[in-house]
Amino acid sequence: MDEALLRRLTPSVITVLVRRGADFAAAEDAVQDALVEALRVRPADPSPGSADPSLGLGSADSSPGSGSGDPSPGSRPGPAGGEPIRDAKGWLITVAWRKFLDAARADTARRRREDRVEEEPRPGPAPAVDDTLQLYFLCAHPSLTPASAVALTLRAVGGLTTRQIAEAYLVPEPTMAQRISRAKRTVSGVRFDRPGDVSTVLRVLYLVFNEGYSGDVDLAAEAIRLTRQLAAAVDHPEVAGLLALMLLHHARRPARTAPDGSLVPLAEQDRSRWDTGAIAEGIGILQGALARDRLGEFQAQAAIAALHADAPTAEETDWVQIVEWYDELAGLTDSPVVRLNRAVAVGEADGPRAGLAALAELDPALPRRDAVAAHLHERDGDLATAARLYAEAARKATNLAERDHLTRRAARLNARRSP
Template structure:
């Protein structure tokens, strides 16, 4: 049985239950229970219509739960009407479910968890393992999120920008536990790509594909961090790069530029170059300028300074750093790199060591420590 295909049915089944009168939280719980039953029953007795089977099983679970709520008899009578016979309606509520789970009223962590469970079809345990937290903690997070949006109709308009931010947060978690969150984010974004006609959805999908294509080259033995300039480009997935570039080109042709399209354009230029020295850094700086016009983000300015240092020389890159807050994450590491490129080795070594002390992950700390040692040997 293909569990990925099973998970793809989850949002549509939740939508059917909601349209039949179930509230979102109860529908989502019922579908999760139906999924567990499917995983037990389908290997030996696969259904001819998986979606219809899940709808029937989830609806029974929902009615059982309502009947058990003796204090809510009025609602029980309202939903006791038998569902119509025949095939499940073809209408798909997946897009609306994306909007509901990424509700702007939810904290980002709660929106991510709810999206992975209700739209992605992951179990609470899988999500907890992926985020390295106890299952009870994740269950509470999901429960609070469902209570927060309780009573909101599935047909309310949603904020696509919030949905995209939630999916990008999932993608950036990478891989842990038994769930590849980067691959899961790509799968969900592909669904959103099919459901919408928005260039920014295409831009996010292209960005994910282009970043994911370089995944195998980013780390070495023991999780050692490998920077872009040192990566083995023969390990890059050319199929994903080709797909990502095609998706991006179609989006850019719409002439409705957004931040994800601009980021994807930068990623495409990196993916297209046979080496760091052969990269079109001038064009990358131009794309960072486009991105700054959209976001005015300090992080974008920091990344732009690196590109300026490659395109116009290290001193130009250092000048681009002057007006940026030195407490910005990675500011010290970028300054160290540009000072090394400018020949200021003593200062570069000290800055690499300072950046290592401030690193928030072990691979980053170890990488910066090695860089500091390497530069000291050049003195």
């Protein structure tokens, strides 16, 4: 069963149902039911003229209720009239539309909609038009909280189950189900006739990417897949910039943790473990985006990541150029986090005291400020201050791996200071 294919088809099937008159919540429910049906059906033994077994979708007459006569809801013939399934997308559209009609007819509160959609379209090739982009916009609607937008994107665009999303975010499945249901209700009345905000979609995908990995779903890889899909649907340099940024960061993933699970700082990573193919692809995508001369924050972040990835060793990193890119990025976002990272780069390019001077301009309550200050004081030779700040940063850390890393730093410096 090719689950990956079904997940790729999910967003376009949802948008087809919405175009036909289903509201978003009903369309999403119907498509999920169709996916369950698709996963239930097993592929038939391949034979000449049979369906492509790589689709993992058996033949049409394997679906329940196939037969002859006047079909009633739940007992209609297979989507291809008994013929093998040759068009997975068309099969899913037909089954999902059928599920929607069944639900509409069973609900007396939807009589008007039932009248409007009573005429069921005959099975046939799936439409070539892909409205997936509109679904991205809908799932990242400004009326949704970031957490709800992420969950809805993973469900409707990514095709993940509620259980998978709940496990990835380490919350109970009923909690995630309620979050998704509320999000669907919120956007159900939103029409598909207006262009959405690409920047909002990108921020949602970036949130997904930053969650990394937990449960049986690799959210970083899922975010890359969805961003690739978005890049294929919209020609926008910031979409390319985000995809490049994700690839460049993801390329370093194998070297980020030691065998015991502890964090390995960038300067100490084994660069032979970096994915050179992903780095080359990311740099190529970034160069194409920058050539369009429409700089955005994700392109600037990707440029910084590319300079790190391009350095054969940590000592050969072009910190001067990285500071210049942070200046560009600060002009685009004026983000305190950007200025915090810029202070680190200044410390590398111009010396730790210059970095501390840049850091002094920032709010002392800024997350990770103590950790950056500790790093700069350590480079300046003030081990006592560095150890104290590392310990303080560890107490404030919300991530267990980061807390352990900072605690080890503090202990190492204290050990160096001991007789």
